[in-house]
Amino acid sequence: MSEPQLETVLAQCTEAVLEQMFFVRALNGPLPAPDSVLIVEVPFEGDPCGRLALRVTAPAARSIAADFLGEEECVLSEQQVGEVMCELANIICGSVLSRVESDTTFRLGSSRLTSDSEVFHSENAALHSVALDNGAILIAFDVERPVCPLGG
């Protein structure tokens, strides 16, 4: 799959996940300046293998987490917000992989919060950004080759 095709799949999957499971609609406006952010990385194995990274502004992360959990933003802990962002990254990654993987079964690794991700700096990564009411999300999907063997 070429990089433009991959970016199209990444955009479609991201918007479907945000709308259907997190009740968030992307806006067409400009992206806000980077503020305090949360970064999540998800490794995956299969054919292909690689990593997905998600960077979301802190206010947007809290708002998305509140909508997903059906709670008020003010009662959420930092841990809950982080866990929801890990779930968001996990669902987007699995959704993309279901459309780009070969017949090999893929395996998602554990999503984890991190202070930065090399995926955002990879020149081969497909990127997609989403403007939201109160922030933005940037997603990078980097495919590595050759095929990784699935771990036991």
Added chain:
Amino acid sequence: MTGCLEASNGIEALQILGKEWVDAILSDINMPGMDGEEFLRQLKTDELLRAIPVVIISTDSTDHRIERMLALGARGYVTKPFRPETLRETLERTLGVPCE
């Protein structure tokens, strides 16, 4: 349905099922410790637990994965992302009763 018990992986789920009876199980596939596939395999070897209907909820929408989980005994398969009504319909079909 009147309640929901949570487990973070297959091992925890089997521990809970050793003490509590449930009407249905919703299970992801990608989980640490024991994944959904192994959980389903072990559940189906247990004389008491094998009758509990299992619905898989996963981001993996590939045909071969869905076929494999259904072949292992899953009664339903919902792919993420999904709308809430999709899960409700699948549960109602699986249980044969309306879910409120």
